[in-house]
Amino acid sequence: MKRILAVTACPTGIAHTYMAAEGLKKAAEEKNIAFKVETRGAVGVENGLTEEDIAGAHAIIIAADTDADEGRFAGKPVVKASVGEAIKNPGKLLEEALNKKPATRDYIAEAVKTKAERSAQRVGIYKHLMNGVSYMIPLVAGGGLIIAISFIFGIEAFKEEGTLAAALMDIGGGAAFALMVPVLAGFIAFSIAEKPGLAPGLVGGMLASQIGAGFLGGILAGFIAGYVAKGLKDAIKLPKNLEGLKPVLIIPFFSILATGLLMIYVVGGPVKVVMDAMTKWLTGLSGANAVVLGLILGAMMAFDMGGPVNKAAYTFGVGLLGSSIFGPMAAVMAAGMTPPLGLWLATVLAPKKYSIEEREAGKAAAALGISFITEGAIPFAAADPLRVIPAIMTGSAVTGALSMLFGATLRAPHGGIFVLPIPHAVGNLGLYIVAIIVGTVVTALLVNLLKRNPVTNGQTVNNE
Amino acid sequence: MKLTEIIEKEIIQLSLAVQTKEECIARMTEQMVKAGAISNKEAFMQTVLEREQKGTTGVGFEVAIPHGKSAGVARPALGFAKLAHPIDWQSLDEEPVSMVFLIAVPAEQAGNEHLRILAAIARKLMHEEYRNQLREAGSPEDVMRVLETL
Incomplete structure (x- = not known):
């Protein structure tokens, strides 16, 4: 049954608000319409509409001569009227609301919004880390693709000095990739300590690079530099006439010195050992071990669709690009594409299991999936998490495992299918595409197998 | 707070003879001044008439509910009048009004039970x-x- 909501509000909030609410309620009872009304009067908000109410409503009547907090109804069909109209002719407003067509939602815009909201909500260590990663990615993307282009002239062409291939390698590998770890560390520190954090962060990251501690060293350098700089900023108190020296001389000197010494004498060595071991293991990785790593990375990508677990797997893949390990990045991107792609395929294969709205969301998911925006799966996962999340995790794990098994590689940290045609960006392209397709199909079949709810008249029947 | 604390016999009129809504509001306000519910007649009437300007309180079905929240109100009160002759109130249903509730709410009042x-x-x-x-x-x-049957 279509449920109608209403909000009533008037300037003084003493009488009209309540008369309008009562009038609508009475008319809804007479017409046998499921109904709830929120009053915003002098007493305050009463019988407030919850997010679930709004999500489940067919349409909303706003009978208000003053603010009714309309922002929360974005994307829902709304009938607007004065309070007077609701008192005088509540039945007509209800009819109008019933006849409203469900608004078509802009799923692509919603997914982009979710991404932005999640970045804004990040806190603490995770927020600092993602800040560093987000500043590092353009260097990895640009540098990685420029290196790939240099390979067009032959895999060894860059070794010939003075050629364009060599120039491209200098730009991509010599400069852009060399900046990766320093920028990662610098902007982790910047996120912690603001401006005073950047210099020691960049230096710590550079040292991590030089020592061979890779992106793990860079992450540690960023946190060390950030907290050192923040500590100095808060702890050092100077007489007023010397205060000006603090940001330009004192904090830079001590923070860079402390971070540098820690990196060289304490952190750098052990992290280099770990990094070397990991690199060695990953380089020689094949067969069963590769499959296991692919399964884990793949499942992580789908688990929270752009949340912290997904970002952990992604950061792992991106960080390894700096150590010339390209397999995990390929697995991560492929596994991040299959959740939305698989859900789109599911709506195409079994349209009867989905509402009109979900089928629309499916089309949007396809567009998001090919662009490697895993968040495209969220509308489906949010509506039915217990069936959707296991299905997309399985599909992504299969894709990740196949990508690793096939030895597929990826030199760019993003791009979805748009990076595939760029020569040498993807290694073992044919089988990489197979991996993505297989995961997509597995996701779709599993989701449809788990989904039992048939859909009638565009509405989901709740038979549980 | 009970209903009897905001409405009393002194501010109920069963056959009020007036020609306009302004006159009606003035006469009802006077009764409430006498009953001690309103301390500043001009200030209260000004708020009520301003509210009428924003939109009629003639809600239809021959009922009008002029109201005001004002510092000129000593205590919350509800005045009631049945009119000797129906008068025009620019009502929502364009019908004349024969029953009027005048609602007086103090600007500052602890609690909101009266509301x-x-x-x-x-x-x-x-x-x-x-x-x-x-x-x-x-x-x-x-x-x-009747009012008590809430």
């Missing part, structure tokens, strides 16, 4: 049986009795 009582009466007024009972009430006591 809840008034809200409950406003809701009741949307029901025809309730209005008919008020229309048939023959004495201030009858009116009080």
